[in-house]
Amino acid sequence: MVRWCTARRRVRSGRCRPPVPVRLAAVTVVLATVSVLPGGAALAADPPGGYAFARDAQWIEGASGAANAPSLEPGRTYRGPLPRTGTLHYRVELDGASDTYVSATAVPGEGDELTAVDGVRLSVEDADGGTCSSDSASFGAARSPRPVTAWGVRAVSAGGTRCQDAGTYYVTVERSRPQDSPPDPWDLELTVVSEPPPARTGATRAPEAWDSASPGPLTGEPAHRRGGGGFAEATTVGQGAWSDDIRPGQTLFYKVPVDWGRQLYAAAELGGTDSGSGYTTGALRLALHNPVRGEVVDAAKGYTGRGVTAALAPAPPVAYANRYATGERVTGMRFAGDYYLVVHLAAQVADTFGEGPFPLVLRLRLGGTAQTGPEYAGKSVPDGLFELSALERQAAPAGGAAGEDDAAMTVLAVGGIGGGSVLLAGLGVWTAVARRRAT
Known part of the structure; x- marks a missing residue:
């Protein structure tokens, strides 16, 4: 073993201690590979190319019945296992005024053999077992392992007859088709958020008319922006064209601040290749998720080795x-905030066209005019979820050419890198101070 001993660095035990910069490097490696969860539990960081779970996710294991269901709290993110068989139960205590949203993102193994109808199913139920809402998400025709997200809501309305009272509610999560599902447990990420009621009663009917025509695609040279590995690590982008590389089996996450009254149009372009020939079903998939991670609309295209585009059908302005x-496609656009664009390239593409990477371009346009949203009678949990910051509004102009908001989006993207970069910067200062002291 290499020893860094000097008279000054020998500790009382007689063992050698490495110099300060070396110790700091070791600390950096440990912090970069371990995520500490609330309650003292720690999980190793997810492998490169895998789904990036929220760093502050709390470990939780669902119960087989309602009697011993663990509690979920609004504003928190949870992580746990989803077994092949059985229904997981969780408990959540709700008031009698707020709307509550729950999402479940299931992450299968990279090598899992899946069916088109397999996936995840989520339900929200009252204390009597009545269903408030339910949703399911499947892997689709491509049968490629990727994160799939289902969401549920307990909504309070003036004319509602079920799930309106304050009290205990239950969230159930299970695989959509366990009899054909892979045997190993999947990873599961759960979120719970709360939306306060409006201070004043407004329209109780959805707008009947909105512009459903697709505008012309944005042109211009795309700016490079690396996609994130999960909802919590999504890269902020705005109107413009954004380039990246994607490999078969990979899923990239981007988030787009969308204000009240704005309308989002998006398309993903996959470049061609000279390697291989054939056809992959549903190779390129693009999906739009709302601020509570509910899927709004998606599009998928097969791949023959030539360039292909998956464009989302227009969704209505946020209202x-x-x-x-x-x-x-309409109900999902119910609040302002960060919307998510999720791009997946089917793992089966590698069988015919190689491991890549393949060039990807994401083209976004924001239509409509920003409006004033409802005045809420309270705060969301987490706070500020259904509103845009001043910087986000500045980065989402009313119109213009592709890439015009690149500078503002660069600031947002850098700001969204998270505490890891702040930590590394702090360690760098620590190292410099230690060196000066040694001198």
Whole structure:
């Protein structure tokens, strides 16, 4: 073993202690590879290319029945296992005024053999077992392992007859088709958020008319922006064209601040390749998720080795009254905040066209005019979830050419890197101070 001993660095035990910079490097490695969870539990960081779970996720294991269901709290993110069989139960205490949203993101193993109809199912139920809402998400025709997200809501309304009272509610999560599902447990990420009621009663019907025509695609040279590995690590982008590379089996996450009254249009372009020939079903998938992670709309395209584009069908402008409509493409656009664009390239692409990486371009346009949202009678949990910051509004102009908000989005992207960079910067200062002291 290499020893760094000098007379000054020998500790009382007689063992050698490495110099300060070396010790700091070791600390950096440990902090970069371990996520500490509330309650003292720690999990190793997710492998490169895998789903990036929230760093502050609390470990939780669902119960087989309601009697011993663990509690979920609004504003927190949880992580746990999703077994092949059985229904997991969780408990949540709700008031009689706020709307509450729960999401479950299931992450299968990279090598899992999946069916098109397998996936995750989530339900929100009252204390009597009545269903408040339910949703499911499947892997689709591509059958490629990727994160799939289902969401549920307990909504309070003036004419509601079920799930309106304060009290105990239950969240159930299970695989959609366990009999055909892989045997190993999947990873599961759960979120719970709360939306306060409006201070004044507004429209109780969804807008009947909105512009459903797709505008012309944005042109121009795309700016490079590396996609994140999960919802919690999503990279902030705005109107413009953004480039990246993607490998078969990989899923990239981007978040777009969308204000009240704004309308988001998005398309993903996968570049061509000279390697291989054939056809991969549903190879390129693009999906839009709202601020509570509920999927709003998606598009998928097959791949023959030539360039292909997956464009989302237009969704309506963001409006509070959209929640009173039918159809996820309208009801999902019910609040302002950070929307998520999730891009997946099917693992089966590698079988025919190689491991890549393949060039990817994401083109976004924000239509409509920013409006004043509802005046809430309280704060969301977490706070500020359904509103945009001043910087986000500045980075989302009313119109203009592609890439015009690149400078502002660069600031947002750098700011969104998170505490890891702040930690490394602090360690760098620590090292410099230690060196000066040694001198």
